[in-house]
Each structure stands twice: as C-alpha cells, then as structure tokens.
Amino acid sequence: MAEQVTISVRELVAYVYRGGSIDNRFRSSTALTEGTAIHQEVQSTYKENDKKETFLEYLYQEDGMDIKIQGRCDGILETKDGPVIDEIKSTARELDEITETTHPVYWAQAKGYAYMYAEQEGLEEIQVQLTYVQKKSKEKKRLRQKFSFQDLELFLKYTMKEYSSYARVLLHIREQKQKSVPDLSFPFSEYRKGQRKLAGSVYRTIEEKRNLFAQAPTGIGKTISTLFPAIKAMAVDQVDRIYYLTAKTVTRATAEEALGLMEDKGLSLRSVTLTAKDKICFKEETICQPDYCEFADGYYDKINGALTDILWNETRLTRSVIEAYARKHKVCPFEFSLDLTNVADVVIGDYNYIFDPRVSLKRLLPEYKKRTALLIDEAHNLVERAREMFSASIRMNDFAVIADIWHGAEHPLNKAASAIYKDLKNLSEQGEKDFVLEEIPGELEESLERFIETAEVELQESTEYDQSEELLELYFSVQNFLKIIPLADDHYRFTASKSGREFTLKLFCMDPSHVLEKTAKSFRSSVFFSATLSPFGYYKDMLGGKKDDYILKLPSPYDSSQIDVMVTPLSTRYKNREETAENLAHSLYQQVTENPGNHLFFFPSYHYLELVYNHFRNYEDITTIVQEQGMDEIRRDEFLAQFVSGGNLAGFAVLGGVFSEGVDLRGDRLNGVAVVGIGLAPRSFEKELIKEYFSNRGRNGYDYAYVYPGMNKVLQAGGRLIRSETDYGSIQLIDDRFLSPKYQSLFPEDWGNYRIKK
Known part of the structure; x- marks a missing residue:
C-alpha cells in the first residue's frame, strides 16, 4: 500500500507558487475579520442553484506515493456557459491596480478547485473566477478565465512535480517517527520515585482526550516524564503534534536535552524551538x-x-x-x-504562541488543534501571564502626541486622535487617582475604530521604514484594546488611573480562567504541570480546570533528611525593615558559616536587598555577588557561572526574579537558600480589585490576590536547592508569619521537619 500525504489546496499552491520578499511595512491587521465578512457578503448574493463552501478532494498517485488534495471552494456558480469556480479575495489595493497577473497564488488555488470539480463531474472545460472586494469601498472586480480539462491537468502535474520532493521529505519524517515511537524506551535505567506515575497519567490523559493538572516536586524529572509519554501517545490515532510551552528560556533548553536523551535511545522525529x-x-x-x-x-x-x-x-x-x-x-x-512549526512533531516555545490572542500562531487551524497536545510547564506562571495577555490599556497623552505631530486642524489623524483625547479627558474627570468605570462608552469605542481606519491610511501610504514609531505603536495599542473589548465580561473591570497629567484606561482581566479554558478546549489534551501548584484548588481554578479533569499530586522523591529547614521568626514587614536589617544580615552570615559553600538569598525587592547587603558586606570573609536590575542574558549567565563546586559564595537576588525559578545549580554548586519574607506583593489598586472579585464569589479574596501568589515565589526559590538524590543543603525562611497555620499549611511535605532558629 502506497504511503499517503494529505494537504489542502491552499497549502499546496502556497508552497509551489509563493515568491517574493518579506515586507513588513504596515499592513492592516483587520484583514482576517474583514475577509470572513466579505466572503459571507459575496456568498449571500449567490443564486438558488449556486453552491458555497463546497468540499472537494482528489487523490494524486505517483511512484508509490499518494497525495490527497482537499479543500473547501468558496463558490460553484451555475451559468448558461457552464459552472464557474469562484474564489473570493479581499484587498486593500485599489481595484484598477489588479490584473490577471497580480496574484498567481490565488489563480493557482482556484485552478486547483477547478481541476478537482471538473475531474469529479467529467467536464471538458470549466471557468475560473477571482472575485476581488475592496475593503473600504466594498466595490467588486471579477476576473474570469476559461480552462480546458487538459490545461488543468497539465497545471496539476506541474504543481505536483514541484511539491513531490517536499512530500517525500514529509513521508520520510513520518516513516521515521512511526518506526521509532513504538519501540522507544524510557531513556533511564529506572524511574525515580513518582516518575512512572506521572508518565502514566500523562499518557492516559492524552489517550482519553482529557486534561491533567499535576504537581510534581523538584527532582521527579517533570520534563522527561511529560515529553516521553506524550511522544509515546503519538502512536495513538489522531495525535500528530506536541506543543511544549514554558515561560523561561532555561526550561526550553531542558526540553531540548530530554529530546536528545530519547534520540540516543532511537527516537527520530522533528522538534523546533521558537525564539523571539x-x-x-x-x-x-x-x-x-x-x-x-x-x-x-x-x-x-x-x-x-x-x-x-x-x-x-x-x-x-x-x-x-x-x-x-x-x-x-x-x-x-x-x-x-x-x-x-507546520512540519515539526514537537514545538518548544513560550506560552504566548498558543494563549495570547494577539500573537498566537494563526497557522494552527482548528483541525490541527484537535490533533495537538499541550504540555504546559511551570503552569503556576501562566496565571499572571494570562492576566497580562488578556488585559489591554490606552493612555490619553499618546493621542495628544499624535494630534500634535499631525497638527493641521483638518488632517484626519489630528481629528481622530483629538476626539479620543477629548473622550478620555472626560472620563478622567469621573474620579480621583484610581477608580473603576461601569462601562466603556460607545462613543469612545467608535472613536477608536475611526482612529484605526485613519491610521491605516496614513501607515499604508508611508513607504519609508522609518515610519512614525509613535503612530505605529499607538495603532497597535488601540488595535489590542479593541481586540480585548469583546472578551471583557464579568471577569473584567474597566479601570482608570491618573498620575499627574497622564490618564490610563485599562481593560483589566482579574480572572483569566474562562479564556484559558476556552483556548485549551480547542486542543486534544492539555497537561498543566509544575513543582508548585499549591494550593491545588487555587491553581486548578485559575487555570480553567473543570470537574472531569484529572489531578495528580506527587510527593517529593527525596528524603527530608537532605534538607535542613530553619524558620527565623524575624519581622520583615516594611515598617520593621530598618530596625531588623542588621540582625537579618547576621542570620544569613550564620547560615553561611554553619553550612560552608555557596548560598543564594532571596529578597522581596531590590531596595530591601540593598539595605541588608550593606550590613552583610561587613563580613569580609564571605565573597558576595548581587543581582542587578535589568540584567541581560550574558550578565545572568555570568552571575550563575560564579556558583562553582567547592566555592564559598553568597548571592543576593530578588524573589520572583530570573534566579528564583528554573535555575539548576546541581551538587556542590548550591549549598543553601534563604527566603526573606512571605512573598506578598505590595497592596495595589488592581490587587484589591482581585481580592474583592474573588471574595464576592465565595473564595478567600485576600489569599487569591496576595497569599497564594506570594507563597508560590517562596516555594519556587526554595526549590533551587535540592536538584538530585545526592544534593544536601539548608533552607532558611525568614519571617515570623512562616510559623502561622496558614503558611505552614502551604509548606511542602519535606519542609515539615523545620526547626525554629533563634
């Protein structure tokens, strides 16, 4: 039996007939929405016997290879001269600029449908029509050509000849995958404690088209324990692709290493890592x-x-x-x-490629999503990231700048920007500093839409690549704002903020769970996993979990004797920081001297870090290194490189920053960790809105807004210490609130045998 490749007409002709350059001079980002509406408007004018959205397919056979071509034709019109294949295209160009040679890919797509329909119906000839619709004027231009069946047959043979070498590459890749996946064995001689259970749960979840929420403590080997079973599940029908999503570059490297281990065991598939x-x-x-x-x-x-x-x-x-x-x-x-990513079996990248409505991969069509499994690493990070993704804001003074640049009173941009400035100015007078609006006024939304239309004209007419950065940035800010407005329901608040002469209007997503659930629902399976999904109910709730989703909570694979946990009941509250800073520095010094080696100390802010560091550096027998604000990747690597085996180093870093998550300093490279404070974010207008929102829904609003996100930072920082079966070290938790029942209930099991340090 011949091997088979399936491809859509659109993908086929795009591969063969595309040409030219990437040219990201401004293009309207409303094209997709407008295109759908324009298709529907044209199709609504079809006559009773005309067909729309007609599915066609054809099996092309060549040298032991079958290529199934399929697609949905916009229209098949019945005329007195025979059937006409109608392909509808929206365009921002003026219609008199478009000729029969303007878009060879469009003609190729229409001819592909024409060949399949003519072959199916036994036609000797058929007409092909491109219907162009100008987006602004909605005027139409129709170009029509007649082709004999022989012409179309030659066209198809040429197209398939150009595509067949690529098709053979795809078949080669698929054959390698199909041969290697069933025989793939776990790349280690034995499973760690809890590892087999996690792997089995992931496999079952994907097999049954379910979702899984898994807390797997540091040391279990989460990456290999999720990737391995997900790849094994590719042997199951209808699992074609895995997206391994994470928040940090370092964990993407871990996923690459896991794939390398499996490749050493005989696995052969294609993985791609996406970089910004x-x-x-x-x-x-x-x-x-x-x-x-x-x-x-x-x-x-x-x-x-x-x-x-x-x-x-x-x-x-x-x-x-x-x-x-x-x-x-x-x-x-x-x-x-x-x-x-169109070909890869495993795609490794940031959350935003799937979850951000503004930058997600549009090439992931619904039929592909149903055959794709999501592995979401460090899932605790997705809560706050999702809040950012699904929120949007605009600033009043940005419109004043545009109005000033295009200062002519009659200039359309001046009028459009000035109208929005006036609307926002009126809103700013409704309250003091920070306040909530009941709704976004309809006239403001209309003004924003007019601004988009006016800005598009200006940006499209510009041929220089030094277009007004101010206009381009504001255009995208407004576009993002308008994209989020339809999502804004009772999970949102419309917030207003005044600072000096600046006024900011924000669509603030307090609860991203509904959008995350809707996004994940379109994929075959989603596995949300982290070392710290604690408390479990909070994270399942915030990540859009449902009652029938699987849950898994695994104990630490390490012996609690590997960790010496100390609680130092010292106040780190803002009002007490000055008076306790010297004692705190001494407690850190004691930790280093009692447990010689390399230590990392985490603080809730740079200011607090500097305060304590100024006392600590008086201990001249300890080498210190301090995290700086805004460190690039090179400087971050240099910071970590100083933690060498056998060293005696005290590192000062910020809790919740780049060094408190995803850092893997194994063995003697790290001997101790101290966490200063309980990780609470400062009280803020938005945090208080989150608190109120969840309190009104029967949850503990204070815990949802402050305690749980803060404690997660503590757990993540503490997790930097024990990374393998041979690691030993000390963790010092510095704050008297760590002794309260609320916080102790959030401790991992292996922190249970803590001692109180005087």
Whole structure:
C-alpha cells in the first residue's frame, strides 16, 4: 500500500507558487475579520442553484506515493456557459491596480478547485473566477478565465512535480517517527520515585482526550516524564503534534536535552524551538523589509530549499541549528522557525504562541488543534501571564502626541486622535487617582475604530521604514484594546488611573480562567504541570480546570533528611525593615558559616536587598555577588557561572526574579537558600480589585490576590536547592508569619521537619 500525504489546496499552491520578499511595512491587521465578512457578503448574493463552501478532494498517485488534495471552494456558480469556480479575495489595493497577473497564488488555488470539480463531474472545460472586494469601498472586480480539462491537468502535474520532493521529505519524517515511537524506551535505567506515575497519567490523559493538572516536586524529572509519554501517545490515532510551552528560556533548553536523551535511545522525529524575533534576528535592527535586510529579500523564493535541506538532515531544530541553515540559505531565521512549526512533531516555545490572542500562531487551524497536545510547564506562571495577555490599556497623552505631530486642524489623524483625547479627558474627570468605570462608552469605542481606519491610511501610504514609531505603536495599542473589548465580561473591570497629567484606561482581566479554558478546549489534551501548584484548588481554578479533569499530586522523591529547614521568626514587614536589617544580615552570615559553600538569598525587592547587603558586606570573609536590575542574558549567565563546586559564595537576588525559578545549580554548586519574607506583593489598586472579585464569589479574596501568589515565589526559590538524590543543603525562611497555620499549611511535605532558629 502506497504511503499517503494529505494537504489542502491552499497549502499546496502556497508552497509551489509563493515568491517574493518579506515586507513588513504596515499592513492592516483587520484583514482576517474583514475577509470572513466579505466572503459571507459575496456568498449571500449567490443564486438558488449556486453552491458555497463546497468540499472537494482528489487523490494524486505517483511512484508509490499518494497525495490527497482537499479543500473547501468558496463558490460553484451555475451559468448558461457552464459552472464557474469562484474564489473570493479581499484587498486593500485599489481595484484598477489588479490584473490577471497580480496574484498567481490565488489563480493557482482556484485552478486547483477547478481541476478537482471538473475531474469529479467529467467536464471538458470549466471557468475560473477571482472575485476581488475592496475593503473600504466594498466595490467588486471579477476576473474570469476559461480552462480546458487538459490545461488543468497539465497545471496539476506541474504543481505536483514541484511539491513531490517536499512530500517525500514529509513521508520520510513520518516513516521515521512511526518506526521509532513504538519501540522507544524510557531513556533511564529506572524511574525515580513518582516518575512512572506521572508518565502514566500523562499518557492516559492524552489517550482519553482529557486534561491533567499535576504537581510534581523538584527532582521527579517533570520534563522527561511529560515529553516521553506524550511522544509515546503519538502512536495513538489522531495525535500528530506536541506543543511544549514554558515561560523561561532555561526550561526550553531542558526540553531540548530530554529530546536528545530519547534520540540516543532511537527516537527520530522533528522538534523546533521558537525564539523571539528580536533575539534571533541577524540584523542590528529588526526591520523586516527587503531593502534593509538581505534575509527578508527573496525569502519566499528561497524558503522551500531551506525547508527541504534542514528537514532532511536535522532532527532537533534548536536556535543554533536554525540560525546555521538560515545563514546558509539566506532566509529570515524567525520566519523560518515559524514555517518549520507546520512540519515539526514537537514545538518548544513560550506560552504566548498558543494563549495570547494577539500573537498566537494563526497557522494552527482548528483541525490541527484537535490533533495537538499541550504540555504546559511551570503552569503556576501562566496565571499572571494570562492576566497580562488578556488585559489591554490606552493612555490619553499618546493621542495628544499624535494630534500634535499631525497638527493641521483638518488632517484626519489630528481629528481622530483629538476626539479620543477629548473622550478620555472626560472620563478622567469621573474620579480621583484610581477608580473603576461601569462601562466603556460607545462613543469612545467608535472613536477608536475611526482612529484605526485613519491610521491605516496614513501607515499604508508611508513607504519609508522609518515610519512614525509613535503612530505605529499607538495603532497597535488601540488595535489590542479593541481586540480585548469583546472578551471583557464579568471577569473584567474597566479601570482608570491618573498620575499627574497622564490618564490610563485599562481593560483589566482579574480572572483569566474562562479564556484559558476556552483556548485549551480547542486542543486534544492539555497537561498543566509544575513543582508548585499549591494550593491545588487555587491553581486548578485559575487555570480553567473543570470537574472531569484529572489531578495528580506527587510527593517529593527525596528524603527530608537532605534538607535542613530553619524558620527565623524575624519581622520583615516594611515598617520593621530598618530596625531588623542588621540582625537579618547576621542570620544569613550564620547560615553561611554553619553550612560552608555557596548560598543564594532571596529578597522581596531590590531596595530591601540593598539595605541588608550593606550590613552583610561587613563580613569580609564571605565573597558576595548581587543581582542587578535589568540584567541581560550574558550578565545572568555570568552571575550563575560564579556558583562553582567547592566555592564559598553568597548571592543576593530578588524573589520572583530570573534566579528564583528554573535555575539548576546541581551538587556542590548550591549549598543553601534563604527566603526573606512571605512573598506578598505590595497592596495595589488592581490587587484589591482581585481580592474583592474573588471574595464576592465565595473564595478567600485576600489569599487569591496576595497569599497564594506570594507563597508560590517562596516555594519556587526554595526549590533551587535540592536538584538530585545526592544534593544536601539548608533552607532558611525568614519571617515570623512562616510559623502561622496558614503558611505552614502551604509548606511542602519535606519542609515539615523545620526547626525554629533563634
């Protein structure tokens, strides 16, 4: 039996007939919504016998390979001259600029449908029509051509010849995966305590199309215990792809290492790691235009060769591998990595590629999502990240700046920006400093929409890549605001904030659970896992969990004797910090002298860190290193590199910062941790809104807003210490509130045998 590849008509012709350069001069981001509405409007004018959204498919066979081509045709019109295939396209261009040679990909798509319909109906000839609709004027232009069946047959043969080499690469990849996945064994000689249970739960969850919330303490090996069973589940029908999502670069590297271990055991599949555009860009400035960037110039003429090359020769498509092939083929590394997600079996990247409504991967169509499993690492981080993703704000003075730049009283941009400034000025007079609005006024929403239309005209007419940054940034801020408005229900508050002459209006998402649940629902399965999903009910609630979701809470795989936990009942409250700082520094010094080696001390703020550090540095026999604000990746790596085995170093860092999560200092590289304070965020207007919101819903609002997120930072920082079966060390928890029942109920089991340090 021949091997089979399935591809849509749109994907097929885009692969074969695309050409040209990446040119990210401004384009309207309303195209997709408008395009759908325009399709529906044109289809509503069809006659009774005309067909719309007609599914067509055809099986192309060649040298032991079957390629199933399928797609949904916009329209099949019945005319006195025979059937007409109608392909509808919306455009921002003026219609008189469009000719029969303007869009070869569009014609190819329509001809693909025409061939399949003519072959199905036994037609000797058929007409093909492109219906263009101008987005603003809604005027229509129809271009029509007639093709014989022989013409279309030659067209299809040429198209398939151009595509077949790539199809063979896809079949080669699939064959390797299908052969290696069933025989794949766990890459270690034995499972750690709890590891088999976690792996089995993940496999069962994906097999049954369910969701899982798992707390797996540090040391179990969460990454391999989720990736391995998810890959094994690919042998189950309808599991094609895994997205491994995480908040930090270091945990993406751990996922890459896990795939390497399985590859050593015989696994052969393709994984791609996504890196942010500004980090992977080869140019000094991220300007995606052919006259500035040679990697954007001719991208679509070169990309097919690059894809075939890398997919045939590589398996783990990490940042360095992607960069090497991007330079070889002179293509943009960021767009290259996104194109690779269409083929990769495992995609490793940030949460936003799936959950952020503004930047999520639009190429992940609904039919692909149903065959995709999500593995969400460090899931505790997703709560606050989701709040940010689903919130949006606009600032009054930004509109004043635009009105000033386009200062002519009759200029449309001046009028549009001034109208919004006036609307926001009126809102600012409704309260003092921080307050809540009952609704977003309809006239403001209309003004924002007019601003978008006016800004689009100005930005599209600009041909320079030094377009007004102020206008471009404000355009996207307004666009984001308008995208979030339809999501804003009773999980939101409309907040207003005044600071001096500035006024900010925000759509504030207090409870992201409903949007997270809706997003996860479209995928086959989602596994939310972390070392610290405590308390369990809070995180399941906040991450959109449902009653029928699986839950798993595993004990630590390590012996509690590996950790010496001390509670120092010293007040770290803001009002007491000055008077207790010297005693606190002495307690830290005692920890270092009683347990020689490297230690990391975590503080709730840089200011508090500096206060205590100024006392601690009087102990000249201890080498110290201090986290700086705004450290880049190089400086962060240099900081961690100083924690060497056999050292005697005291590191001062910020709780909840880059060094309190995802850092893996094994063995003698870290011998002790101290956490100063209970991690409470300062009281704020937004935190108080969250507190009120959950209190009104029968939860403990104070705990939801302050205690649980704060304690999670404490648990994460403490988790830096014991990373393997051979690690030993001390944890000092400095705050008298750690002795209260509320906080002790949140301690992990292996912290239960703490001692009180006087």
